Amino acid sequence: MTIAEGWVELVQDRIEVPRSARLRLTENGLTLVPVTQAHTTTARRIQNQIEAGLPGWAAVGEFSLVPPREGYKPEPDAAALPLDQVHPGESEINEALLPFVVEVVSPESKNRDYNTKPSHYALRGIPVYLIVDVLSATWTLLTQPEDGTYQCTQSGPFGKEIAIPVADQTLTLDSSQFMRI
Template identity: 75%
Template sequence: MTITDEWVADALEAIQLPRRLRLRLTRNGLTVVPVTQAHLTTQRRIANQIEARMPGWMPIGEFKILPAREGYKPEPDVSVLPEDQWDSGSSEFDEGLLPFVVEVVSPESKNRDYSTKPEHYAMRGIPAYLIVDVLSASWQLLTQPENGTYQCTQSGPFGKDIQIPVADQTLVLDSSQFMRV
């Protein structure tokens, strides 16, 4: 990590924002992101489905992925960990522990969620990346990362089940539960 990366990381932790806003470090600099109720509700409903449908696994959110790469620690909206790997006192988890990540699209994040983050997550070897677009009421599941690119893409409208491979099982999410802006 360079001196600049350390300074940015320190600044991100020191800046206090209202709970309805998030500060994100992107390739274009620091961005203030408003969080909509559709985003929050969808994020919560995904976590609730994970908890109900995957015994032995714990849904996680509001965390950073380690290690930092290019000074960047992605902060997906939802993921899951085996219960024995979950640490209630941690807000950072190693990329090798995550079988998938979910990003819920906001107006501000749409371009990054579709064009920048797939590269970041595939480069980290995260097996599946789910984009839940509350703006268009659709989803896209990217799987099989290879050389920084996901090789397989599935998509559908809200209302269609999403099947995410997780270890030796399949998580089925009911996308009819997701909210639209």
């Protein structure tokens, strides 16, 4: 970890941020990001479907992926973790444990969710990255990471089911439950 990376983590830990916003490290520095009801509701509904549709797994959100890479620890909106790997006192999850991550697009995060995060998640070897765009009522499923790029892409409108491979199971998300801005 460089001095700058340590400084960013120190600042993020000490700044008090309202519950209606998140502090994010972006290419432009630390950014205060508002959180919309569509974002919060959709992330919660995804987590509820994970809990209902994946026996033996827990839905997780509000966590950082470790190890940091280039000073960056992504914070996916939702993912699943095997029940025996859930540690209630921790706020970081090792990337190797996650079969997929979900980002819910906000007006401020759209460019990062579509253009920056795919390479971050693919380089980390996360098998599946789901982008849920509450702005356009569409979803994009990226799979088969190779050399920092996902090789397969599927997209659809809200209302269609999304099949996500998870270990020896398939999680089916009902995107008609997602909220649109």
